[in-house]
Amino acid sequence: MAGEPGSRRLQIIGWLARLEATLAVGLFTFIVVANTMQVAWRAVLHDPLSWTEEAVRVAFIWVVYVGAVMAVRKRTHISVDFFVLLLPERSRVWSARVNQVLYIGFFATVFVQAVKLTLHTSSMSLAVLPFPVAIIYVAGIVCGALSVAHLVLQLTGTRPVAQVVPC
Numbered sequence: 001m002a003g004e005p006g007s008r009r010l011q012i013i014g015w016l017a018r019l020e021a022t023l024a025v026g027l028f029t030f031i032v033v034a035n036t037m038q039v040a041w042r043a044v045l046h047d048p049l050s051w052t053e054e055a056v057r058v059a060f061i062w063v064v065y066v067g068a069v070m071a072v073r074k075r076t077h078i079s080v081d082f083f084v085l086l087l088p089e090r091s092r093v094w095s096a097r098v099n100q101v102l103y104i105g106f107f108a109t110v111f112v113q114a115v116k117l118t119l120h121t122s123s124m125s126l127a128v129l130p131f132p133v134a135i136i137y138v139a140g141i142v143c144g145a146l147s148v149a150h151l152v153l154q155l156t157g158t159r160p161v162a163q164v165v166p167c
Helices: 007-043 052-074 089-121 134-155
Strands: none
Touching: 007 052, 007 134, 052 134, 089 134
8 A cells, every 4th residue: 555656645644734733732732831821920920921922922823824724634614605505516516626726826825925925024023032023924835835735635636626515
C-alpha cells in the first residue's frame, strides 16, 4: 500500500491535518493561559502584564485562520444549499465542483493580498511585543496556501468533491 500512487499525498494530508490540529490546540491553550495570567496579575498582584492582551489578540487571529483551513479540509464551512437541493443529482455534483473552483479563487486572493500586506508591514512593529505587524498577515498566507492545497486535492479526486444531499 505504501507504494501506491496517491498514498504519499494521503500521508501529506494526514500530516497537515495533525499539524493544523496541534497548532489550533496550542494556540487555544496559549490564549487560556495568557488570559488567566492577565486576570491573576491584575486582580491578585495589582500589576497587570503589558504583553498578554496583544499576544492573545495575535493568537486569536491565527486561531481563526487555522480554523478556516480545518473547515475547508473537513468541508464544514456553512453554506446555503436550498436551491442546490432542488437540482437533479448530476447538477448537484457540478454545482459542488463550481463551488470548489470559486473557493480556490477566493483563497488564492486571500493568499496574494496577505503576501502584499506582509511585505508592506514587515518594517512595522507591534505596540508591545517585539515582533513585526506582518506576523498577523502571515496567518493569511498560511491559510490561503493550505486552503488552496486542500481544495485542489479535493477537486482532483484524491479527496472527491462532496456531494450535496438532502437532510
